[in-house]
Amino acid sequence: xxxxxxxxxxxxxxxxxxxxxxxxxxxxxxxxxxxxxxxxxxxxxxxxxxxxxxxxxxxxxxxxxxxxxxxxxxxxxxxxxxxxxxxxxxxxxxxxxxxxxxxxxxxxxxxxxxx
Amino acid sequence: xxxxxxxxxxxxxxxxxxxxxxxxxxxxxxxxxxxxxxxxxxxxxxxxxxxxxxxxxxxxxxxxxxxxxxxxxxxxxxxxxxxxxxxxxxxxxxxxxxxxxxxxxxxxxxxxxxx
Numbered sequence: 688x689x690x691x692x693x694x695x696x697x698x699x700x701x702x703x704x705x706x707x708x709x710x711x712x713x714x715x716x717x718x719x720x721x722x723x724x725x726x727x728x729x730x731x732x733x734x735x736x737x738x739x740x741x742x743x744x745x746x747x748x749x750x751x752x753x754x755x756x757x758x759x760x761x762x763x764x765x766x767x768x769x770x771x772x773x774x775x776x777x778x779x780x781x782x783x784x785x786x787x788x789x790x791x792x793x794x795x796x797x798x799x800x801x802x
Numbered sequence: 803x804x805x806x807x808x809x810x811x812x813x814x815x816x817x818x819x820x821x822x823x824x825x826x827x828x829x830x831x832x833x834x835x836x837x838x839x840x841x842x843x844x845x846x847x848x849x850x851x852x853x854x855x856x857x858x859x860x861x862x863x864x865x866x867x868x869x870x871x872x873x874x875x876x877x878x879x880x881x882x883x884x885x886x887x888x889x890x891x892x893x894x895x896x897x898x899x900x901x902x903x904x905x906x907x908x909x910x911x912x913x914x915x916x917x
Contacts, residue, residue, distance in 0.1 A: 719902075730893065731847075
């Protein structure tokens with residue numbers, strides 16, 4: 688399967704600052720990347736789907752101006768949490784897939800803590 | 803909309819015993835895929851097994867097998883010969899064919915393997 692990395696693996700920031708999380712597909716041309724959020728002891732909730740070179744599609748209830756997603760290449764997608772607040776503290780996980788393929792390959796996740 | 807239900811928030815099993823983790827789903831679509839993922843405490847999502855809605859045989863992958871009962875809309879995961887390393891959170895997920903490869907996850911089951 689594909690190898691997917693995320694950077695940073697964890698980050699602590701002050702309320703009001705912005706945080707950028709990178710998702711890289713190391714050996715796989717990812718036409719589609721997904722961003723999930725997981726609160727403690729809860730399931731993964733899809734935030735948005737991004738296709739290379741086009742705007743992300745956000746799930747209902749996810750603020751697109753707060754969670755900026757850029758998928759500029761087949762190997763890199765970024766999620767920027769703008770003006771982060773304590774309620775944004777969560778585990779953010781990306782996954783990648785190729786067009787026509789069923790399987791998604793997940794990154795190791797990024798734990799965000801907003802003080 | 804599709805929905806995945808995992809009714810067991812936590813399960814215990816003795817080492818070397820088999821355990822069944824329940825998953826039921828709800829969709830009106832005829833074509834879909836069902837997945838099971840393992841999430842250890844480190845957070846990464848590990849793909850275990852996949853079952854397509856048109857697959858006639860139950861999927862098996864090593865110690866993992868999927869008990870697929872289409873009429874009952876259930877896709878239970880069976881782990882045989884449990885090992886201590888199997889202790890983790892287990893998520894059932896569904897993907898609708900033509901749904902842009904998006905996954906919908908259940909709430910998960912925390913499995914603990916005991917000596």
